[in-house]
Amino acid sequence: MASTWFALPTEMKLAVVDVLGQEDLKALSRVDKGTYSICVPSIFKDVTLKNWSAVNSFLESVPASYLRYIQLLDFCTANEDPMDSFSNPFSRTRSDAVATFLTSCPRLSRLAMRLSGCLDKSVLPAFSALRDLRDLTISNCGDEAQCPLSERFIVSLAASIPSLEELSLDRITRSIMHAPELVGVYPVVPLVSGDDDIAPHPYLGSDLCLPSLLRIPTLRKLIIRDTHLGDPRWATTPVACKLQVLDLGSCYHETDDYNRLCTERIMAAVGPTIDEFSLTTAVADEVFAKPTVTPMQRLRKLHISPFFPVDSVVDTVSNLAGSPIETLSMQCYEEDVIDMCSALEEFLSLRVERGPEFYEKLRRLDVFVAANEDADVDDEDASAKEDCAERAEAVKRLQEFCRDLQLASQVGKVAVDAITGKTQRSGSSAADDACDKRPVGHC
Template sequence: MASWQSLPTELKLSIISILHPDDVDALAKTNQASYQACVPARFRSIKLNTFNALTRFIENVPRRYCASIETLELATHDEDLFVPTHVSLRERSDAVIALLSACPRLTSLNLRVAGSIDSSVVSPFPFLSNLKQLSISNVGSEDCTPLSERLVVAIAASCPNLQELSLDRITRSELHASDLQGVPYIPLVRGDMDVPDHPLLGSQLRLPSLLRIPTLRKLTIRDTHLGDEHWSTTPIACRLEVLDLGSCYHENEDFNRTCTERIMAAVGPTVDEFSLTTAVSNDKLFAKPSKTPLQKLRKLHITPFFPVDSVVETMSNLAGSPIETLALQCYEDDVVDVCSSLEEFLALKLERGAEFYEKLKRIDVSVTAAGYSATEEEVKERTDAAKRLQDFCRQLRLSSMIDTYGVPQRPVTSSRRASMSFVVEVGVGATKNTSTPAPTRPIGKARSMTLY
């Protein structure tokens, strides 16, 4: 009988790749040969949640192990964001460069910073040829530690095969926002001229230039000022399939709506999936199939920050698109209003006839916990609202299914909120398996190492 030690290396790696992380750890402790064989699995996914964790990782982990990293969550900020530190921006950038330059297999990077870092951080990104997913977020105060749009655009445009980009709380540069100079309530970045020009974009490192990245397929931008008018004039080189736009909390709802509609009109022809935070009021542009730029839009997501009283108006104004799935996410307090809005929308669908949303097959509603336990009365009211919506679907001879709903949830204190959902499927004969599978231990690539 063959022993573990006699197996070929390729077979060992194949076996280890399907083991539970705890089993990988146990195997790695048996002997040195097994430890080395477990390195790719143990270092496939790495989380470094502070700058101190980043420096300790660089100092203590052999550089050759970094070649196994495929997924990396990386923070350049200190554990306490509000305590002054002597670490310079260049030192933080050098640490990021040192790690990224040793990760040739990296496919996904989540970079969290507290304000800007030195522009030299751009240097390793042109060599990350396997990087497909990139997320950059500013966890600091935008008023005190802004993160320049010029830096994040330079980074994103330097990735040769970037497909998915997510940006959170990015600040406009004074160089590209002359219209905002002197506006006291809009933060701007000054002194970011040192970001080097990009071979393709040149000095135009403004947010709309992201549309010139030819490989980009998914774009998410949240908590960011989107008022740059170049969104409607920038030549588009990418074929975006998924677009997720948030709103800027420094501006009012009308301004955010205008910005969203401008970007929708620019990139609409290729978008298959879209996430909305603001209402859509332009019925002349989006309501008719012959005119709407959203000719391929099949999946529409509405976030919890969307104004509930604008659901029907927005759906009516987006009627020109072949939407098949409508997904709404709301807070517990809004469940009754959301159900009422959906009833009103379905009544409008019945009134306007078969051609109005003829492609619609499914409505999903997910409910985000409010962070406190609901009273029995509140739970009953919300459950009744969901049931009324289901009954209305039955009256319209629409197949429907509601997942378990109405059970009070434990309060949550973390930013990762608990959620529950119910589903309404539209279309005669539609079916859905709503059974919840028993939890299983993660295997294979679920492996992750976290350092704080």
């Protein structure tokens, strides 16, 4: 068998390597030195480093020449031990190491950085050299009050990447320089000071507030979560990008009404190009319900997160009726399945009542259920079985209603990556999917 492998031409060996999983790939690489050389590009194509200790170990043990093979990189600057106070997570030394690491990865196409506070501004020039980078995720994995991640730093970083198309941000902190109105007022929103020394950007100048992200011409997908979006410049900043996908979370320091106003303001600013939109807050502005004036004239896919208030589903979906929505996708927790199905039945009844012009493009309605990992459900518990049966019946009624209206429908599980924000789904049209009590992740 080994002689057969050695007899294969290099092209065929590469074809075999391309279809192997990581474990099989590592096993194959141990065959001999030549095989290892063939496997190296695939072994180092996708790298995940869970803490700063792992980053250091990787850089110390992996030959620098192998870093050029990395295309997908996910790393964290936090200490392995959260109680370790002897290693500064945002030191200049750590920033220099990150800059050297990134400049050694010229083929990066996707980068996820979990930062425990801001890196030094000296790291920013490294991002302008990442010409293949299309997808960037930045998340603050530290204490926002102690280790804030400055909006000025993040906007300058993102605008420096030549071909950035997808940007996902989580827990970015407003700068006092751009949000002086938040100083000393209630509710207390974390703010960054001392970031006014970040140099003006060649394109954006010193206007490095979050709304300036809309001036990045290559940007097509924007996700912002757990971040204060109250900057009024979202409504006035010239929009140079053509966003197709928008996903806005809410700020837990603000009220639901305040978050709703912020969401509506951003929707109005970028609406003309949006094809896909994800919501965590209700929409009350009726302008979105009028086909002739709604700014979201291309919206085809609407997603609603599990944090969305179920009692606002009907009103919000109705208020977005001005868009040519083809797919409605709802996420909810197991305990909300019955209420969500009831709300969707109410919406469908409203659609029948209002006639063919109300959601005339709608073709599909899906519900994805996230299990509550904190719940300890005993399979033998009679109450749990009764709840399961009620959820299954609610799902069955909803799907039968969808079939009557000739709408495709799916009910399944959902898991959301807390770092990337990307949804991982599995499901079927079987009603008993709503009764699967095994944990499927968290949202």
